[in-house]
Amino acid sequence: MRVLVTGAAGRVGANMVRRLVTAGADVKAMVLPGDPLRSKLDPFPDIEVVEADLGDQPAIDAACKNVTHVVHLAAQLIRGDTPVDRFYDVNAFGTLRLLEGVVKAGVPIDRFVLASSDGTYRPGAPPAVPLTEDSPQEPADYYGTGKLLGEYILRNHAAQYDIPFAITRFATVVSPEEVGDMFRLDFWRRVLSWQALGKDCHIWHLFDGQPDLVKIFDAQTGDAPGDTAVGLTGPDGTPWTLSILDVRDAVDGLYLALTEPEAVGHAFNLAAARPTSHDDGAAAIADAYGVPKLMVEMPMAHHLELDIRRARTMLGFEPRFDFRSMAATAARPRL
Ligand SMILES: NC(=O)c1ccc[n+]([C@@H]2O[C@H](COP(=O)([O-])OP(=O)(O)OC[C@H]3O[C@@H](n4cnc5c(N)ncnc54)[C@H](O)[C@@H]3O)[C@@H](O)[C@H]2O)c1
Numbered sequence: 296m297r298v299l300v301t302g303a304a305g306r307v308g309a310n311m312v313r314r315l316v317t318a319g320a321d322v323k324a325m326v327l328p329g330d331p332l333r334s335k336l337d338p339f340p341d342i343e344v345v346e347a348d349l350g351d352q353p354a355i356d357a358a359c360k361n362v363t364h365v366v367h368l369a370a371q372l373i374r375g376d377t378p379v380d381r382f383y384d385v386n387a388f389g390t391l392r393l394l395e396g397v398v399k400a401g402v403p404i405d406r407f408v409l410a411s412s413d414g415t416y417r418p419g420a421p422p423a424v425p426l427t428e429d430s431p432q433e434p435a436d437y438y439g440t441g442k443l444l445g446e447y448i449l450r451n452h453a454a455q456y457d458i459p460f461a462i463t464r465f466a467t468v469v470s471p472e473e474v475g476d477m478f479r480l481d482f483w484r485r486v487l488s489w490q491a492l493g494k495d496c497h498i499w500h501l502f503d504g505q506p507d508l509v510k511i512f513d514a515q516t517g518d519a520p521g522d523t524a525v526g527l528t529g530p531d532g533t534p535w536t537l538s539i540l541d542v543r544d545a546v547d548g549l550y551l552a553l554t555e556p557e558a559v560g561h562a563f564n565l566a567a568a569r570p571t572s573h574d575d576g577a578a579a580i581a582d583a584y585g586v587p588k589l590m591v592e593m594p595m596a597h598h599l600e601l602d603i604r605r606a607r608t609m610l611g612f613e614p615r616f617d618f619r620s621m622a623a624t625a626a627r628p629r630l
Pocket of ligand 1: 307330347370372389411413465466469
């Protein structure tokens with residue numbers, strides 16, 4: 296199997312390259328020209344690294360030559376200052392250009408896997424708790440809409456050109472280096488400050504019509520230090536919930552979507568076995584790092600939970616990590 300991995304220097308990409316190399320696959324890793332994180336691929340001297348921007352059709356065409364499988368991870372993720380058109384150009388039209396490259400290289404290819412997102416389910420006001428793959432996808436924000444357009448473009452091309460495909464919809468992906476920053480006072484204050492972006496924020500539905508949430512947050516956290524473990528609750532004291540996905544489980548799920556015959560033609564939610572309640576998340580950080588824990592009451596509830604039964608039953612996906620085990624491992628001193 297000769298696998299083209301796009302976004303190969305990214306959070307998921309570099310881990311996917313490792314997963315594939317371990318499985319004995321021949322890997323072609325596509326990176327953004329000049330990507331400063333390209334050195335993450337240095338530990339894999341036997342892979343081929345190609346540079347291509349998803350806006351550059353000739354470079355994409357060259358990258359698609361002689362591959363049997365594609366794992367499409369490259370995407371414009373949510374950054375505060377990203378121009379709107381970039382979400383569509385990279386996540387929707389970039390996916391189209393990649394599929395065009397695959398078609399020009401001469402299908403049949405054995406599998407095209409697209410990484411999509413819980414962002415396609417309208418994360419600020421999810422239509423169901425938990426979300427199944429059949430829940431409505433009505434994102435109403437730039438990132439989620441761009442990712443959903445990518446899904447549609449893939450389904451369309453797959454039908455027209457007989458491309459066996461699968462889609463994975465990730466929960467919030469967390470790598471071991473990042474886990475210690477979550478469920479902290481600074482972390483939630485930053486998230487709540489996105490309220491100031493209004494409808495430019497990908498979770499604006501959550502903030503819509505709410506009073507100044509940072510003010511409410513600050514009134515309860517006082518002068519507690521920024522590294523304090525913090526979780527949020529709704530007005531009745533019920534903790535918020537969030538599905539999280541360890542990057543190592545993400546690549547296991549991608550590998551199954553790439554290799555299992557059953558995966559073809561389906562979308563799969565991928566997340567930890569259970570959503571993390573903010574109470575547990577904050578407690579896990581408090582225990583792992585020895586910091587105090589605070590719960591902060593918000594005027595609204597929020598539950599962003601992915602149901603992973605389809606991936607479990609059809610692919611045999613069994614996530615190995617939950618937030619507590621991730622935090623405990625990350626905090627352990629390295630010998
Ligand atoms: N991180 C999450 O929480 C999360 C959640 C749901 C879905 N996803 C999806 O998972 C995939 C991987 O995400 P990640 O967390 O590894 O993100 P990341 O930002 O770490 O990696 C994305 C990669 O895409 C590359 N890229 C961006 N624009 C490009 C372009 N125009 N041409 C070529 N390459 C380009 C970047 O250089 C980067 O290496 C993405 O498709 C993302 O939408 C991520």
